Amino acid sequence: MVVKSVIIRPELCVGCMQCMIRCAEAHSESGVLALAVSEAVLAKPRIHIGVGPELRPFPNKCRHCEPAPCQEACMPGAIRSDIAEGLKIVDMARCIGCGMCGMVCPYFAIRYYPAAQVAGHGAVAIKCDGCHERVARGQVPACVEACVTGALAFEDVNRHMNAGVNRLANAALGVTA
Amino acid sequence: MSKTDFSDLTICKDAQQMLAKAREEGVETVWDRKRAQEPHCGFCELGLSCRNCAMGPCRIDPFGHGPQRGVCGADAHVIVARNVGRSVASGAAAHSDHGRDLVETLHAIGEGSTTDYTIRDPEKLARIAVELGIETAGKDTNALARAVSERLFEDYGIRRNSLAFIGRAPQKRRDLWKKLGITPRGIDREVVEMMHRTHMGVDNEPVNLLLHAARVALSDGWAGSLTATELSDVIFGTPTPRVAQVNLAVLKEDHVNILVHGHNPIVSEAILAATKDPGLIKAAKDKGAAGINLAGLCCTGNELLMRQGIPMAGNHLMSELAIVTGAVDLIIVDYQCIMPGLVTVAGCYHSKVITTSPKAHFSGAEHVEFSLDNARQKALQAVGMAIEAYSGRDPKRVFIPGSPVPMMTGFSNEAVIGALGGTLTPLIDAIKAGQIRGAVGIVGCNNPRVKHDFANSELAKELIKRDILVLVTGCATVSTGKQGLLMPEAASLAGPGLSAVCRALGIPPVLHVGSCVDNSRIMSLCAALATTLGVDISDLPVAAAAPEWYSEKAVAIGLYAVASGVFTVLGVTPPVLGSSVVAGLLTNGLEGVVGATFAIEPDPCKAAELIDARIRTKRLALGLSA
Structure with a gap:
């Protein structure tokens, strides 16, 4: 089975942050930007734009590692593999907000905020859930849909690599594609 | 891309048929460009982006994760209010600059420096003169035109600090504006002041900004736009009820078809007069056409419709689709709401786009500059160009859908x-x-x-x-x-x-x-x-x-x-x-x-x-x- 994932090409990113705003929208209660910005507990983005040399933008999100250091560090077992295939998803009801997952995440992909889904809890771990509900509905992840430059793509990683080999071959052999 | 049903985009049959034709012929329309722009910028949709200075551009994160202030320190409220203020200023400027062109026209008529325009409703001019407190005794129409236009020029300045027509508003309303400090003082002044206030480091209180936005808007509604309306009536006649026709079927397959598009009747009325020129009608017939057919788009279309009963081919989103009929020989524009994409669409057909205003050039269009002392001659030239273009029409690509719908107009x-x-x-x-x-x-x-x-x-x-x-x-x-x-x-x-x-x-x-x-x-x-x-x-x-x-x-x-x-x-x-x-x-x-x-x-x-x-x-x- 081909599993698609979000593939990032930082060289195409212009730092517009549309992925962040649409990610938060997609994870809000209403799912509609105009309403989402006035919800009692604001949704938060799960993709972030870092800043590199010469202010070059760097989109960054959870890689859904296997094995996942965050999952191994999570004592209440809140980071689950059994919700959607290939994804590490935070079960907010189990999360105690201890911060261990963030400490061990090699990609700094986790943030801590109160969430509308567990009203009354303190801050819980907020990270990419692969937009598994959108994908199940036949949509692409919200960040990918928002990206106008192609810096984020939703595709089979092996096909992406194959296409990359062709680009490399063209460059190496001096042929313009 | 085999979409043939466009009922999700428009309720109009003529538009749906033209969208299908455009798709078949590979012509890109406003709907294609809109789809290509999606998703739109979420920050901009919420008014949370600011490009007013070069310390930025800045965005405020509406979800509270990222920055809550721009580089200057403006928060979401200030940024949104500044953006609203600038939008209002732009809109008011558009109407009011249109109004200014009519004041200049009235003045030129009064001075006798144009013979291409006349005063068709001298009674209305006299009524306006009385309303503005101008002594009418012993003044002929041209003298009144000079006096009224000179008073209205003052609305665009700062000498008086009060607007000519503001007395039309009920006393209670004027008292309220005064109490709130939003009585408009001058047309250009309010717009300029808004641009000033929204510069970095000036007005940084959202309510104060919005109150001024209201004052800018009032300078449009009770002065800029009102002047445009009243002087258009004076110069071109006050509308009276009549029946006209609407939709793409007002285009005629066997005629030279000219569309006027934009806003100011100064150009469209001159074109209308030129289409009645016997020499040009003969030239059209010599080319094999049955005659010259004029129709309108958007607001200059509304101006001709109201006063002259000229048919309307369509509204804003119909402007490109009118060209897709393949039957439009010339589209002549002045300013406002003319999509630059129109020129590209026209390039897919034989249709010619002519721009007329020094304020509004379009890359790819031909420019025939109209002024108060050459309008008649330039209009004749433009209609001549339409007749030339007619020769290049490809009858195989012409499709005018449906039949026209009657509509009543002229309710001034x-x-x-x-x-x-x-x-x-x-x-x-x-x-x-x-x-x-x-x-x-x-x-x-x-x-x-x-x-x-x-x-x-x-x-x-x-x-x-x-x-x-x-x-x-x-x-x-x-x-x-x-x-x-x-x-x-x-x-x-x-x-x-x-x-x-x-x-x-x-x-x-x-x-x-x-x-x-x-x-x-x-x-x-x-x-x-x-x-x-x-x-x-x-x-x-x-x-x-x-x-x-x-x-x-x-x-x-x-x-x-x-x-x-x-x-x-x-x-x-x-x-x-x-x-x-x-x-x-x-x-x-x-x-x-x-x-x-x-x-x-x-x-x-x-x-x-x-x-x-x-x-x-x-x-x-x-x-x-x-």
Whole structure:
């Protein structure tokens, strides 16, 4: 089975942050930007734009590692593999907000905020859930849909690599594609 | 890309057929470009992006994760308010600069420096002179034209600090503006001051910014636009009711087809005159055409429609599709709402695009510059170019869909009052009796983000059903006209009270009152009603709606309506939701300040309910039946 994932090409990113705003929208209660910005507990983005040399933008999100250091560090077992295939998803009801997952995440992909889904809890771990509900509905992840430059793509990683080999071959052999 | 059904984009059959033709012929339209732009910028949709200075650009994160202040320190409320302010300034500037061109024309007529234009309604000029306190005794028409234009030039300056027509607003309203410090002082002044205030480091209090935005808008509604309307009537004639036609079928396969597009009648009236030139008609016939056919698009189309009964080919979103018929030989434009994409679409056919204003050049179009002393000659030249272009028409690519729909037009305030026997009393009596429960102006544009013509026409249908008289201007005219609502027969769709009034007077339940600057006619009518009744405009059972608005001009119109006391429903969400302060003030807080607010409601049925509830409240407060 081909599993698609979000593939990032930082060289195409212009730092517009549309992925962040649409990610938060997609994870809000209403799912509609105009309403989402006035919800009692604001949704938060799960993709972030870092800043590199010469202010070059760097989109960054959870890689859904296997094995996942965050999952191994999570004592209440809140980071689950059994919700959607290939994804590490935070079960907010189990999360105690201890911060261990963030400490061990090699990609700094986790943030801590109160969430509308567990009203009354303190801050819980907020990270990419692969937009598994959108994908199940036949949509692409919200960040990918928002990206106008192609810096984020939703595709089979092996096909992406194959296409990359062709680009490399063209460059190496001096042929313009 | 085999899409053939376009009913999700537009309710109009002619538009659907042209979209299919465009798709087949590989022609990109506004809808294709809109799709390519999606998703739109979320920060911009909320009004949370700022490009006013080079320390940025800045964005505020509406979800509270990222930055909450721009580099300068402005928060979401300041940024949203500044952006609204600049939109209003741009919209007011557009109307008011259009008005200025008419003041200059009137002045040139008075000076005798143009013979290409004359004064067709000298009585209206004299009435305006009296209204402006100008001594009329012993002055001929040209002297009056000079005196009136010189007084109106002052509206564009800072010498007087008061506007010529402001006395039309009811005393109570003027007192309120004075109390709030939003009485407009000068047309250009308010716009310039808004650009100043929104520069970095000037006005950083959102409520103060919005109050000035209201003042800018009022300088449009009670001066810039009003001047454009009144002087257009003076120069080109005050409209009277007549029947014309609408939709793409007003184009004629066997004629040279010329479309006028833009806003100012100065160009379109000159073109109209040139199409009647016997030499040019003969030249067209020599090329094998049966004659020269002129039709309008957008507001300059409305200007010719109102005064001359020239047919309307379509509204904003129809402008490219008109060219897709393959039957348009020449499209002549001045300014505002002319999509640059029009030139590209025209390039896919034999159609020629001619620009006329030094303010509005378009890459790829041919420029024939019109001025007050050459308009006649340039118009003849342009029509000659249309005849030349006709020779290049490919008959195999011509497809004009359907047949034209008749529509009644020409309901200037003078015509309405004339039809009522010279006073507003019969209208007031009908309102008091509940035959006409209230009146609503449906104004504004089309927007590809909502289904073309759907909300404009559905709202009109919903309102007339409820015995609410509808007045239309601008692109909403074509939306409702194409649905047959601008004919007296549409009385059968109205409630019993309105229907009876329409039948008695032989008028439609939806009245065409002009172009977008002619929204000033609606304000003047509201003012006259309020003054007659001894109340404020905000006490009247009236409302406004812009169900498919897109332009900054619509923002200015909406705000001058609200600041004048008219509840206004917007069908497209303006970019203000990023600030709870600004959104709250516009949709709620302003009620306690100016006696009216905006509402945002894309569903025309729900919008009609909101308006109905408003009218009910206002009627009860006046001691009338609901």
